[in-house]
Each structure stands twice: as structure tokens, then as C-alpha cells.
Amino acid sequence: MRTLHLESLRLLKALCQTHNLASAAILAEMPVSTASRLLSAMREHFEDELFTRCSGGLAPTARMCRLLPKVNTLLADYDDLMEPESFSPATLRRCFLIGCLDRAVRFVGPMLDTLARTAPGVSIEIVTLDNRWEEHLRSGVLDLVISPVRKVGEGFCHAVLASLGTCFVVAPDHPLLARLEQNGTVTLDDLLEFGHIEVAYTPSVFYRSHAALEPERWRERRIVVTAPSFFSALLMVRTSHLVLRMTASPVSFYDTLGVLRTFEAPAELDEAFEPKLIWHERGAGDPALEWFRAALIANAGKA
Structure with a gap:
């Protein structure tokens, strides 16, 4: 036999x-x-x-x-x-790895209370994205990625978490605010008079491709500081007369507190960003990952 x-x-x-x-x-x-x-x-x-x-x-x-x-x-x-697979968040013991920029952490925060109530054994590790993020999703090194990349490759799925506009951030005593009050707007010429903080974010491939699409005149700006993250850039904006361009929502609470001021970007610099939650199709049969992904998407609107 x-x-x-x-x-x-x-x-x-x-x-x-x-x-x-x-x-x-x-x-x-x-x-x-x-x-x-x-x-x-x-x-x-x-x-x-x-x-x-x-x-x-x-x-x-x-x-x-x-x-x-x-x-x-x-x-x-x-x-x-x-045995039919059963899944219960209450008994789950797992750490989920999310790759994203510091400004994208805002989409993770709103789900933390839900995790504490329904899945106390779940934890999250947030890691900085690099140019191998697709490979890391494919192999399971990362579970999820949050990024505003315009396209995702074959074998990847995504959900749009938000649609965000562009704003400029300055200190409360910045001269541009007086000009904004007087003229009702800040022009590209106004912005080019001042020094800027640039965030060289990762993945660098996305950063470089995005920079290549910027209006030609905007490339003439004087970059005084290149920072590794958006929140480090915000700290420098607060104590200087430098200008920072970024998506609007992450800085709104600073504006509310009076720590920083924001204003709308001129039309030629007002770019829409759509942060996406990205995952690889290999996780389609993972009930824990499907549950975690759904919880993040459901709570992202509170960010």
C-alpha cells in the first residue's frame, strides 16, 4: 500500500x-x-x-x-x-505593521479606542516607508501601507481614506498674514519672497516624481531647511519666518490653538491629495487582517 x-x-x-x-x-x-x-x-x-x-x-x-x-x-x-475558521477580535494576539509617513498617523489614531475595547491583545507598529514598500507588502513584512501614491500596482488593493487640499503653514507673526488680511489672498510671488522648509519624505521615488510635476516657478523657491518629517518641519515653522507647504487637515488643530496659522494655497499650487490604505491580495484570506483593515477604514473619517 x-x-x-x-x-x-x-x-x-x-x-x-x-x-x-x-x-x-x-x-x-x-x-x-x-x-x-x-x-x-x-x-x-x-x-x-x-x-x-x-x-x-x-x-x-x-x-x-x-x-x-x-x-x-x-x-x-x-x-x-x-474545522471552519472562527475569528474573534477579543481573543486576537497580534501586532499589525503599518508603513506610512508621520502625517498619515492621523488615520490610525481614531481606531485606537475601538481596539482597546474590542481587541485588547492587538498592537500596532508604525514604520517609515522606503522604496521597497511594495515588496514588503507582497512578502508580509508589512501588513498595510498608507500613502497618497497615485497608482497601485498589480496584485495590490486600496481604499481612499480622505480627499485633502493644500495649504501653507506659517508662524502667528509671519508677515504673509498681514498681506493676506490686506489683500484677501497670498500669491505665488508673495510666497517666493520668503524662505521655505522642504520635507524630503519617503518613499523617495514618490517624492522625486511629485517634485518633477511642480510648476516651474515654484521650483524657484528658496529652500532654507530640508526636514525628514512633517512634524519636525512644523516645529521649525513655529519659531521662524519660514513657510511650509503641506496637506491641510494635519495642521488644523495647531491653527485652532493659535500655535500656527494656515492659509489656502494659490490656485496654481493647490493640489489634491488622496491618502490610500494599500494592501496586497495575499491577505485576502486572513480574517484578522480583514477585520483590522475594515476597522481602520471605518474610523479614518474621524481623523
């Missing part, structure tokens, strides 16, 4: 439990004739009697005793494989 079928394994286990062929056949849910045929085939396959007759019925041989743990493991693995 080249192949051991599942029913043969079940019969071996039943014989070890009952020590009787007829009783084992009932337990394994097969006719006695089938049980007898299978036992003969297994004796031939293993080149061992497997069970010998004694006063108490059929006793397992030494070979059968060594085989039994493996038989039990195979049957347990099969039963586990066939």
Missing part, C-alpha cells in the same frame, strides 16, 4: 482505543469487512503485525506504539484543517 488513507489512520487509532476489530470498525464508522481489509493492507505496508491477539483482545505491537503519536498528530492536523 503506497498511500495511507484517512480511514486507515482512523482505524489504527480506534483499534488502540478499543482493542477489538468490530468495536474499532463502529468507532471508525466503517463495515467490519472494510476494517479487516484495511488492517491487512497496513500490516503489509508497515511490515509489522501492528496488533497481536491476547487475552484482552488486540494489543498494539512495539511498532504500533511508536506509530500512534504520529497517527494522532496527522488526524489532529486534518481535523484542524477542516
Whole structure:
């Protein structure tokens, strides 16, 4: 016998439990004739009697005793494989890895209270994106990515989390605010009079491609500081007369507190951004990841 079928394994286990062929056949849910045929085939396959007759019925041989743990493991693995998958956030113990920029963390925050209530064993690790983010999603190094990339490649899925406009951020005493109050607007020429903070964000491929599409005159601006993150740039804006261009929503609370001031970008610099939650199709059958993704999307509107 080249192949051991599942029913043969079940019969071996039943014989070890009952020590009787007829009783084992009932337990394994097969006719006695089938049980007898299978036992003969297994004796031939293993080149061992497997069970010998004694006063108490059929006793397992030494070979059968060594085989039994493996038989039990195979049957347990099969039963586990066939068991309908159940998922409960309350019992989930998992760390989800999200790749994003610092300004995209705002989309993660609103779901934290939901996680604390419904999935206390869940944690999140946020890592900085690099140019290999697609490879990392594909291989499972990352679970999700949040990015405003315009297109996602084959095999990737996405959901748009928000549609954001562009604004400029300055300190409360910046001279541009007086000009805004006087003229009702700030022009591109006004902006070019002052120094700027540039955020060289990652992935660098996206940063460079985005910069290449900027209006030619905007490229004439004087960049005084190149910062690694948007929030580090905001700290420098607060204590200088430098200007920072970024998406509107992440700085609105600073504006409310009076720490910083924002104003709308001139038409030629007003660009729409659509941050996307991106994942690879490999996670389509992962109920925990599907639940986590749905929770993030459902709460992103509160950001």
C-alpha cells in the first residue's frame, strides 16, 4: 500500500482505543469487512503485525506504539484543517505593521479606542516607508501601507481614506498674514519672497516624481531647511519666518490653538491629495487582517 488513507489512520487509532476489530470498525464508522481489509493492507505496508491477539483482545505491537503519536498528530492536523475558521477580535494576539509617513498617523489614531475595547491583545507598529514598500507588502513584512501614491500596482488593493487640499503653514507673526488680511489672498510671488522648509519624505521615488510635476516657478523657491518629517518641519515653522507647504487637515488643530496659522494655497499650487490604505491580495484570506483593515477604514473619517 503506497498511500495511507484517512480511514486507515482512523482505524489504527480506534483499534488502540478499543482493542477489538468490530468495536474499532463502529468507532471508525466503517463495515467490519472494510476494517479487516484495511488492517491487512497496513500490516503489509508497515511490515509489522501492528496488533497481536491476547487475552484482552488486540494489543498494539512495539511498532504500533511508536506509530500512534504520529497517527494522532496527522488526524489532529486534518481535523484542524477542516474545522471552519472562527475569528474573534477579543481573543486576537497580534501586532499589525503599518508603513506610512508621520502625517498619515492621523488615520490610525481614531481606531485606537475601538481596539482597546474590542481587541485588547492587538498592537500596532508604525514604520517609515522606503522604496521597497511594495515588496514588503507582497512578502508580509508589512501588513498595510498608507500613502497618497497615485497608482497601485498589480496584485495590490486600496481604499481612499480622505480627499485633502493644500495649504501653507506659517508662524502667528509671519508677515504673509498681514498681506493676506490686506489683500484677501497670498500669491505665488508673495510666497517666493520668503524662505521655505522642504520635507524630503519617503518613499523617495514618490517624492522625486511629485517634485518633477511642480510648476516651474515654484521650483524657484528658496529652500532654507530640508526636514525628514512633517512634524519636525512644523516645529521649525513655529519659531521662524519660514513657510511650509503641506496637506491641510494635519495642521488644523495647531491653527485652532493659535500655535500656527494656515492659509489656502494659490490656485496654481493647490493640489489634491488622496491618502490610500494599500494592501496586497495575499491577505485576502486572513480574517484578522480583514477585520483590522475594515476597522481602520471605518474610523479614518474621524481623523
